[in-house]
Amino acid sequence: MRIASFNINGIKARLPRLLEWLAETRPAVACLQEIKTQDEGFPAAEFEQIGYQAVWHGQKGFNGVAVLADGTRPVVVQQGLPGDPEDAQSRYLEVEVFDTRIVNIYLPNGNPQPGPKFDYKLAWMERLRTRMRAIMAEEVPAVVLGDYNVIPTDRDIWSPKAMADDALMQPESRDAYMRLLADGWTDAIATHNPRGGVWTYWDYQAGAWQRDHGFRIDHALLSPELADRLLACGVDKDHRGREKASDHAPIWVELHR
């Protein structure tokens, strides 16, 4: 069973590329981030035509997440990250489908840092940790995947110097990410690529794609039960090089059974 994640950077602008990717790779579940549309603008019918049913949490202009499943509709467990009633941003959608808990996240970018956006990012990560610990305590097969906006180590970027002041690789961001792993979650791509050098994002600017100036910020964290069932994982890198591509490439995990 393949579970994938794709920050699509606008579902309206990306729809042809997105449908193409689904047809080519046919994941059982696809988690989407940055759909950048209100709920009523979500193209559910386009997905149903190719056999996917969806749930989504939209927002006007930016953010927004959705989960697609092949042949069945995911059941929403939690929409919006708990822990702050004032937080209205659409960045979290937790579902149950195919006997698996699937948590789709679009973690705040946090730039510029320091500042209120960075504070929001760090607070969001602590709330996420609280929620992930609760899920872990349920002892269900679970995967928390999406755009984490964290470069975990210097092995996860082409040039640590180039982004040294960026929120994505500040010690506070990395420490918060490492605390998730310390709770017992397994970073699938890191585990299968211990030497690093795997990118999931290439900036649109300055020829970053052509120069392979990328970094890894899209992650899939597996609960112990799913970590035992991990067969393979990867990045659909070639989709980053196509016409009208997102600045992210899709990531995926293949699970036994």
Added chain:
DNA sequence: ATGACTAATAGCATTAGA
């Protein structure tokens, strides 16, 4: 020190992204 690019929304540029 800055901008480079892209998308969305509402203009006749600005915000946000990372």
